Amino acid sequence: MSRPEDSLPPDLFYNDVESRKYTTSSRIRNIQADMTHRALELLDLQEPSFILDVGCGSGLSGEILSSVEEEDGGPHMWVGMDISSSMLAQALERDVEGDMLLADIGQGVAFRPGTFDAAISISAIQWLCNAETSDVSPEGRLKRFFDSLYASLKRGGKAVCQFYPKNAQQRSMITNAAIKAGFGAGILEDDPETKSVKVYLVLSVGGGDVTGAVS
């Protein structure tokens, strides 16, 4: 299977047909749900929290955030950002509870300092490495994103970003941008050395490596 990141920018790739496919494929839904639950586990939120969902797509992960039971520290309130209007239209159809912005995370996160308790991102931040025009670079987009994400989280806040790095170089480029922004960072891998490896970038504001497993 070819990587969508290599063919088109996300707003073009996730057109109406692709968005529908993405939202209705039960295999993709299950993987997305598993990764969202894993990210929540890593965030370890004790109370109903205000969460930024970076690349919220059609709201699959948001629905999970909204449905965390009281005894498990939920339910959470979230704000999602996504560059694909067709994905967001799908979320509207499904009546999600969170708010959504049509936005390019490479242009930064436009929230006041200390807004969110936590941030979550499922299968999105590798898109930051795509720069479509000559006046923006992947480095510039990564910096803009991580700097503003860092500022938007409250002190002690955490972010968990599951992503699909294209290669080792991209993986370290993304991790380094997060560290430069001030985050304590660690990489966690589920099912390492297999085809279904899942990579989580675990970030904290005002803390060291929170996974105990620096890459």
Added chain:
Amino acid sequence: MKLLTLNFLTCARKACKTSAASFPLHPREAELEQVELDMNPQFIRNVLPRVEWEAMRSISQELGLPSLPDTAPGPEELADAEGGPTQILKDLHTLLMETTIASGKLLCANCGHEYAIKEGIANFLLPSHLV
């Protein structure tokens, strides 16, 4: 978009980051819609200290909503003697969580840029010359 979210949004332009005038964004030609949501008292308790009350007051006024008290309610005003939700908490829930802008624009008072809102979703995509 919930008024809660509006209370945390700033202009996305880099040039506006350091300007106090880039917050709050000002609703224009806003169509409001009440969207019912289960009350989450603990979430409101957690988020209330982060709400900029002055901005909340001015946003409410600009939207033609009833005027808000001068200062934000304190945590002791949110629960009654039995620990149940007070009217103040219910009002905060209605204002912050259920009052939404279905369509309209958000104006940055610093740079004049307008962010369109359609079907409750604000468009924060900046043309590259504004990034």
